[in-house]
Amino acid sequence: MAIIEPVINIPVILQTLPSDWPGNFWGHWVLFSLVTIIVVILMVMGFIYIARREIGRMQSRVGPNRTGPFGLLQAVADVLKVLLKEGITPAAVDKPIYWLAPIVTLVPVFVVFAVMPFTNGGMLANLNIGVLYVVAISSITTVGMFMAGWGSSNKYSLISAMRVIASVVSYEFPVLISIASVILIAGSLSLNDIVIAQDIPFILLQPLGFLVFFIAGLAEISRAPFDLLEADQEIVAGFHLEYSGIKFALFYLVEYGEAFLLSCLISTIFLAGWRGPILPEWLWFIIKALIVWFVMVWLWATLPRVRIDQMMALAWKFLLPLAVINLVVTAIEVLSLSEDMLWIMIPINFAMTAVLILFWSKKFFRLGWGRVEV
Amino acid sequence: MKFERYGLGIAKGLSVTLGYFFRRPSVTQYPDQRLHVSRRTRGQEMVWDREKCTGCCTCAKSCPQGVIEIVTSTNLKNNKYEVEKYQVDTGYCIQCGLCVESCPYEALFFSTNYECAKYRRSELIQNKEDMMLESGNKQRSAYFYPELEADLPRQTLLIERITEED
Numbered sequence: 001m002a003i004i005e006p007v008i009n010i011p012v013i014l015q016t017l018p019s020d021w022p023g024n025f026w027g028h029w030v031l032f033s034l035v036t037i038i039v040v041i042l043m044v045m046g047f048i049y050i051a052r053r054e055i056g057r058m059q060s061r062v063g064p065n066r067t068g069p070f071g072l073l074q075a076v077a078d079v080l081k082v083l084l085k086e087g088i089t090p091a092a093v094d095k096p097i098y099w100l101a102p103i104v105t106l107v108p109v110f111v112v113f114a115v116m117p118f119t120n121g122g123m124l125a126n127l128n129i130g131v132l133y134v135v136a137i138s139s140i141t142t143v144g145m146f147m148a149g150w151g152s153s154n155k156y157s158l159i160s161a162m163r164v165i166a167s168v169v170s171y172e173f174p175v176l177i178s179i180a181s182v183i184l185i186a187g188s189l190s191l192n193d194i195v196i197a198q199d200i201p202f203i204l205l206q207p208l209g210f211l212v213f214f215i216a217g218l219a220e221i222s223r224a225p226f227d228l229l230e231a232d233q234e235i236v237a238g239f240h241l242e243y244s245g246i247k248f249a250l251f252y253l254v255e256y257g258e259a260f261l262l263s264c265l266i267s268t269i270f271l272a273g274w275r276g277p278i279l280p281e282w283l284w285f286i287i288k289a290l291i292v293w294f295v296m297v298w299l300w301a302t303l304p305r306v307r308i309d310q311m312m313a314l315a316w317k318f319l320l321p322l323a324v325i326n327l328v329v330t331a332i333e334v335l336s337l338s339e340d341m342l343w344i345m346i347p348i349n350f351a352m353t354a355v356l357i358l359f360w361s362k363k364f365f366r367l368g369w370g371r372v373e374v
Numbered sequence: 375m376k377f378e379r380y381g382l383g384i385a386k387g388l389s390v391t392l393g394y395f396f397r398r399p400s401v402t403q404y405p406d407q408r409l410h411v412s413r414r415t416r417g418q419e420m421v422w423d424r425e426k427c428t429g430c431c432t433c434a435k436s437c438p439q440g441v442i443e444i445v446t447s448t449n450l451k452n453n454k455y456e457v458e459k460y461q462v463d464t465g466y467c468i469q470c471g472l473c474v475e476s477c478p479y480e481a482l483f484f485s486t487n488y489e490c491a492k493y494r495r496s497e498l499i500q501n502k503e504d505m506m507l508e509s510g511n512k513q514r515s516a517y518f519y520p521e522l523e524a525d526l527p528r529q530t531l532l533i534e535r536i537t538e539e540d
Contacts, residue, residue, distance in 0.1 A: 054395065056399070057394065057395045057399065058391040058392075058394050058395045059394070060394055060397065060399050060400045060401065061399055061401050062399045062401060062403065065403075298388060298391060298392065298395075299388070301391050302384075302387045302388050302390070302391045303384065303387065357380060357381070358380055361380050
């Protein structure tokens with residue numbers, strides 16, 4: 001497959017070079033920056049292809065199959081078409097903000113991948129605060145989206161931008177707390193160390209944390225069923241309604257770049273990242289990211305969009321308390337169990353997940369409590 | 375205790391979409407594969423029988439859009455009208471079928487063709503050479519003429535077989 005070809009070369013390049021070669025700071029920086037950017041762009045194109053083909057098949061269609069073999073070049077064709085289009089700037093926009101928004105949105109998505117371990121240590125920078133870095137930087141994207149919504153001077157864009165802010169602010173808490181319970185077990189904030197710590201994948205040790213992280217992550221990158229920011233039936237296309245040409249292409253890239261980011265995060269934190277038998281490490285990483293993306297598109301093709309009040313209620317009344325309980329239980333377990341006894345957590349945590357979800361759905365989770373009827 | 379609220383409903387939905395994922399797509403890949411249309415379709419072209427037409431202009435009079443234009447001349451030797459110009463502007467045609475139904479000599483038919491997109495409006499105007507039955511790939515629709523049905527291919531639906539283009 002053409003998509004993953006450049007990735008193949010990373011270990012080869014590293015092996016052929018002298019062992020201390022990336023010790024040169026700038027050489028290391030240039031190599032890994034280039035590789036990361038190329039991998040992200042290629043994977044985004046692959047993700048677009050997978051999403052369109054999969055959704056097509058799930059709707060009893062075929063999907064794009066005209067451009068290139070099996071339609072693999074559809075994303076390239078789309079990019080070329082969009083680049084050739086005229087970039088229209090509406091008269092009433094707030095020009096500096098309008099022009100800056102795509103860049104502010106795009107840059108963090110690429111920057112975050114600096115700490116993503118594609119292989120064991122195969123990353124731009126092995127930060128010891130990797131998770132914190134990811135969470136902090138990826139939130140800047142939201143600012144760019146709000147700039148786009150505000151600068152467009154369009155009411156639909158503004159509503160969409162407000163929804164982005166609301167969803168990200170609400171869902172940041174469950175995401176952080178579910179990651180925190182993983183960090184308790186791993187004992188490190190570095191993403192590479194988290195992978196190294198996963199002798200048992202954390203999806204087994206932390207089933208509830210995985211569910212909360214997955215749902216909240218979907219909401220945070222605004223994928224279906226939480227794609228309220230571009231609910232086409234209500235607010236046309238969301239915050240990038242007034243954008244065209246290359247600026248629109250950048251937003252499209254951000255949308256799928258974030259999806260790739262979430263897939264990578266989930267496979268790193270919960271699915272043991274690059275670890276796996278036989279196949280090379282980077283391939284295991286890509287395969288796991290693609291599986292996560294498959295499930296996300298599957299949900300996209302299946303579930304209807306939730307209302308904004310349902311979305312807020314889910315974050316504050318369901319995910320947040322469950323994540324907090326999960327954190328407390330995990331802390332107790334980590335304190336009381338020794339390192340090699342961690343497998344005991346598996347039955348306990350699965351039972352806790354089932355009981356908590358049943359209990360919470362039955363007793364505590366009600367839509368509209370405290371809502372003012374208008 | 376019903377489990378619909380605890381994720382079973384979502385699981386059911388997911389299983390349905392996964393079932394469709396592994397099923398064969400039901401759509402026809404149009405330019406490569408195409409279906410037979412109904413035998414009594416009102417196609418976007420007209421088929422005109424030169425032998426039967428007497429140039430009586432009934433079709434032109436019945437046309438609500440007034441898109442049929444006929445010019446005839448008198449042929450005294452054979453004691454009949456000669457149709458000099460028979461022209462239909464299919465761009466304005468609404469496929470109402472009144473011309474076909476009104477023809478007293480059964481000389482006018484719809485065709486079964488539906489691929490009539492053109493680059494210019496002027497190309498949509500059909501003259502009598504285009505419309506003649508003898509002019510090649512014209513196929514008369516059985517609209518208003520049920521006796522033509524036997525010669526036409528049966529309609530293929532999406533649920534039935536798909537006709538591959540050779």
